[in-house]
Amino acid sequence: MQQMWQRGGKSIVFLLLLFILWELLVYITATPMWLLPAPSDVIKEIYNGIWEFYGHLISTMKLTLLGLSIGCSVGLFIAIILYRLPKANQVLYPLLILSQNIPTIVLAPLLIIWFGFDLLPKLIVISLVCFFPIVVASMDGFRQTAPELKHYMEMVGASRNQIFWKLEMPHALPSIFSGLKIAATYSVMGAVISEWLGAKQGIGVYMTLAQSSFRIDRVFAAIFFIMLLSLLLFGVIRLVEKLMVKGRKEGV
Structure with missing residues (x-):
């Protein structure tokens, strides 16, 4: 304590x-509330409007969890492929870096034009902001495996697959969880951005309506719940990390 x-x-x-x-x-x-509300005004709005906001919060939570799951799964799969296939790494890794230089706010409208206003473009937006931290963190974890341990396993006749799944993957778990925690914080903002561009419900929709009616207290209330949701996801992933990664010192 x-x-x-x-x-x-x-x-x-x-x-x-x-x-x-x-x-x-x-x-x-x-200062007028439409320009900058006081914290007491924001707290009052959270208390009075919690049930109106509840549906938007649940919608964003579902979208965030689904997009985060897809983005992290894809990111880990890509990291394994790039690590196990060095030639693919040389070709694809620079393209992955370039993909992160495309502003999400510019890409999102194009995805809506191509795929419509359904769930798919929103999931693509969230996955794009989530997968890259997983790829980078996972590959760094794989590379940091002690060479003497790999050499020992090779001496006792372990195959390449056995070395990866029994040594390199467990060794990379702390790095993978570090990437997961970064991706979790990005995923909430990715969900909100995707909701700005076409959704019927969600924190992004709530913020858009609040801004258009100059209810800045509601905008700050939405920001509060965005931070709360990010911290909650971060905390859950950290708890799972403590359970899965034994003997690791307390860190971020």
Whole structure:
């Protein structure tokens, strides 16, 4: 408990001080709520509108989890292929890097034109922002396997597949989970961006409606739930990591 406080308590205190300063500045400058709401206004809107927001939150959660699952599965599969086939790595890895230089906000409208307003373009957007951290982290983990352990397994007659699945894959688990945690935080924003461009329900739709009606307090409420959902996904993945990766020191 003491260790948890040392790691997160100071951040909570800093956030509270920041919110107090924010509240005071809005009060002193008499800033209108449509321009910048005070934290108390945002909290009031969250309390009063939680049931109206509930359906949007559930919709975004479902979309995020589905897109994150697809993106991470594809990313891990690509990482294994590129690591096991060096020639494919030389050809495809630069293309993967180039794919991350295409702005999502530019690509998303094209996906809607090509695939319509159904679920597919939204999943593609989320998968695109999720798979790359998995690819990079997984390949780094595979490469960091101790050479002496690989040499020992080769000496006892282990095949290439056995070396990979019994040594390199378990050794890469901490790196894979690091990529998963990064992808989890990206996935929520990817879901919101995809909802901006064509959806009937979701946090992105809620934010668009709030902005068009100058309800900035609702926009900040939506931002709060986006951060909350990201932290929740991060925490779940970290919990699974603790269960699967034995003997690892506490980290991020």
